Amino acid sequence: MSTVPDSQLSTPAPSKFRLAFQEFLDGSGGTVLYFVVIVLCLIGAWEGAKWLGQETDYRLELGPVKISLNMTRDLNMPHLKDIAEALSKPSQRQGPPLIEILVEKVSYTLRLAVIGFTIGTIIGLALAILFAHSRLLERGLMPYVVASQTVPILALAPMVIIWSENLFGSREIGMPMITAYLAFFPVTIYTLRGLSDVPPTALELMKSYAATRREILWKLRFPNAVPYIFTALKITAPASVVGTIIAELPTGIQDGLGGAIINFAQYYVSGPSRLWATNFVTAMAGILFFVTVAVTEWLVVRWKRPSNHLDRWIDTFLRNLRRVVPLLRD
Amino acid sequence: MTAVQDTKTIISIKNLNKEYVSSDGKVVRALQNINLDIHEGEFISLIGPSGCGKSTLLRLIADLIPPTNGQLTINGHSAHEARENREYGFIFQSATLYDWRTVLKNVQLPLEVMRYSRKERDKRAHEMLKLVELSDFADHYPWQLSGGMQQRVSIARALAFEPNLLLMDEPFGALDEMTRERLNNELLEIWGKIPSMTVIFVTHNISEAVYLSSRVVVMSPRPGRISQIVDIDLPRPRGPETLDSDQYFHLISQVRHLLREVHD
Numbered sequence: 001m002s003t004v005p006d007s008q009l010s011t012p013a014p015s016k017f018r019l020a021f022q023e024f025l026d027g028s029g030g031t032v033l034y035f036v037v038i039v040l041c042l043i044g045a046w047e048g049a050k051w052l053g054q055e056t057d058y059r060l061e062l063g064p065v066k067i068s069l070n071m072t073r074d075l076n077m078p079h080l081k082d083i084a085e086a087l088s089k090p091s092q093r094q095g096p097p098l099i100e101i102l103v104e105k106v107s108y109t110l111r112l113a114v115i116g117f118t119i120g121t122i123i124g125l126a127l128a129i130l131f132a133h134s135r136l137l138e139r140g141l142m143p144y145v146v147a148s149q150t151v152p153i154l155a156l157a158p159m160v161i162i163w164s165e166n167l168f169g170s171r172e173i174g175m176p177m178i179t180a181y182l183a184f185f186p187v188t189i190y191t192l193r194g195l196s197d198v199p200p201t202a203l204e205l206m207k208s209y210a211a212t213r214r215e216i217l218w219k220l221r222f223p224n225a226v227p228y229i230f231t232a233l234k235i236t237a238p239a240s241v242v243g244t245i246i247a248e249l250p251t252g253i254q255d256g257l258g259g260a261i262i263n264f265a266q267y268y269v270s271g272p273s274r275l276w277a278t279n280f281v282t283a284m285a286g287i288l289f290f291v292t293v294a295v296t297e298w299l300v301v302r303w304k305r306p307s308n309h310l311d312r313w314i315d316t317f318l319r320n321l322r323r324v325v326p327l328l329r330d
Numbered sequence: 331m332t333a334v335q336d337t338k339t340i341i342s343i344k345n346l347n348k349e350y351v352s353s354d355g356k357v358v359r360a361l362q363n364i365n366l367d368i369h370e371g372e373f374i375s376l377i378g379p380s381g382c383g384k385s386t387l388l389r390l391i392a393d394l395i396p397p398t399n400g401q402l403t404i405n406g407h408s409a410h411e412a413r414e415n416r417e418y419g420f421i422f423q424s425a426t427l428y429d430w431r432t433v434l435k436n437v438q439l440p441l442e443v444m445r446y447s448r449k450e451r452d453k454r455a456h457e458m459l460k461l462v463e464l465s466d467f468a469d470h471y472p473w474q475l476s477g478g479m480q481q482r483v484s485i486a487r488a489l490a491f492e493p494n495l496l497l498m499d500e501p502f503g504a505l506d507e508m509t510r511e512r513l514n515n516e517l518l519e520i521w522g523k524i525p526s527m528t529v530i531f532v533t534h535n536i537s538e539a540v541y542l543s544s545r546v547v548v549m550s551p552r553p554g555r556i557s558q559i560v561d562i563d564l565p566r567p568r569g570p571e572t573l574d575s576d577q578y579f580h581l582i583s584q585v586r587h588l589l590r591e592v593h594d
């Protein structure tokens with residue numbers, strides 16, 4: 001037996017193709033590939049469940065466990081192809097295709113969601129800074145802040161809308177208020193955490209400069225809180241879309257997604273595809289909002305080592321984009 | 331070397347005591363009856379076993395914590411006034427850079443707090459980075475720097491507003507021997523350039539203490555006291571030949587024996 005060094009046994013020289021493929025995977029090619037694979041898997045799972053339901057006569061018996069796959073009926077779970085078709089077909093006779101209507105409604109809801117999100121963020125930040133400044137205020141008001149979140153938004157929304165109508169003569173003004181009510185809370189909690197989670201020596205450094213409380217706030221506590229704030233915003237961004245839809249319901253306003261959802265839910269039995277299509281578009285709006293916040297975070301928090309997957313993803317994506325854009329210009 | 335006696339006293343400590351009282355009422359006597367005078371231009375090292383109160387003493391001088399009782403004057407007034415007047419620069423064991431600031435902006439931090447003009451801030455920060463040989467890294471963020479580089483930035487930051495008193499708490503404790511040696515020489519060079527600069531330097535490292543200091547203060551634990559002060563009359567400027575001299579070895583073994591006594 002001849003002796004072969006371990007290193008040669010375990011690592012054969014990688015082929016050129018493998019290296020090129022690895023580079024492709026590490027770059028944005030990998031991201032696109034994983035995305036496509038995951039989407040295909042989801043499509044497969046959806047259609048697979050439907051197929052299984054049909055083939056087994058809507059019943060699945062796994063030993064003693066009996067599962068009714070009734071829900072995979074076309075009426076409950078339309079084929080993905082049908083949902084896509086519903087988007088391109090008019091939802092009313094002689095109307096524009098559904099997708100056009102939904103885009104209009106999404107932009108209406110999204111606009112209100114952004115306004116509510118912004119108001120909520122400002123209130124959330126202000127409360128956190130106030131609480132960080134005064135222990136007394138924190139102890140006095142925090143219980144009410146927490147209590148505010150235990151009130152079901154669904155019960156609150158109609159009242160706020162009526163107040164808004166009485167006060168301002170407009171139901172629309174009340175809607176971002178409801179969204180803000182939902183959005184400020186995580187911002188307050190996370191910001192407060194970020195403002196106080198300061199390394200003791202970083203604070204002592206400021207003390208050694210005889211810095212004022214205000215300087216400590218703006219040069220140490222607040223920058224320290226920025227990553228925490230973005231964590232909160234990534235929670236509140238998609239939640240704002242949902243909050244706005246809930247706020248729309250008692251107004252009876254038909255311009256947004258809320259009206260569309262109520263409308264299509266009524267005709268669900270005859271055409272479930274339209275509600276599913278609306279859900280899909282709503283989800284896209286939430287994701288769009290989330291990604292906007294994530295990209296903003298990446299742009300603002302440039303000083304952090306890219307730590308999580310999303311950071312690295314945006315990092316690679318924008319780097320590749322910068323590489324590609326000059327090529328496009330030529 | 332009698333020169334030390336002639337110069338003015340910068341720090342005067344008389345019967346200083348410090349007790350920590352924890353939330354459950356337990357009392358830790360961190361420092362007992364400390365008496366020490368430090369003169370302008372001295373390089374003082376505090377050495378002693380872990381927990382003997384070296385950091386506590388440094389924090390008392392910096393007015394980061396209050397003493398239990400006793401007297402402590404800096405430049406003729408209280409430690410509190412000295413802090414308000416920004417009379418010292420403090421260097422922590424960890425570099426304590428602000429992650430969201432570039433190297434340059436970190437060096438400018440004290441200058442911003444102290445309301446220096448933008449022009450002056452830029453000028454001084456660039457000078458200081460040159461001094462610690464980090465000019466090329468001005469736009470880097472702390473995480474992109476090695477531990478030794480980060481510590482050099484923190485030294486540049488402490489020097490930026492030109493304090494006459496440097497308080498250093500084990501600044502090179504986490505560094506490898508070669509880096510430590512290089513930074514020791516850099517520190518001596520900076521200190522040598524400004525005759526009025528006084529340094530108080532906490533360390534665990536006997537040879538580092540001897541190499542740098544004009545006096546080494548040996549402390550003993552439980553409760554923390556000063557057990558002996560060793561004059562280090564090695565000629566200056568010190569360099570590689572210092573490290574080979576018999577006197578250097580002799581002083582090291584003297585300090586080591588003192589520390590061994592203290593440990594028992």
Ligand SMILES: Nc1ncnc2c1ncn2[C@@H]1O[C@H](COP(=O)(O)OP(=O)(O)OP(=O)(O)O)[C@@H](O)[C@H]1O
Nearest residue numbers: 350351352358360379380381382383384385386387
């Ligand atoms: N904030 C605190 N609260 C209570 N006890 C403390 C506090 N800080 C320090 N001590 C105690 O005071 C004593 C001296 O601590 P100090 O940090 O000054 O020691 P040190 O000489 O710097 O030690 P080391 O070399 O390990 O840094 C220790 O017994 C420690 O437990």
Ligand SMILES: [Mg+2]
Nearest residue numbers: 384385386499
């Ligand atoms: Mg210490």
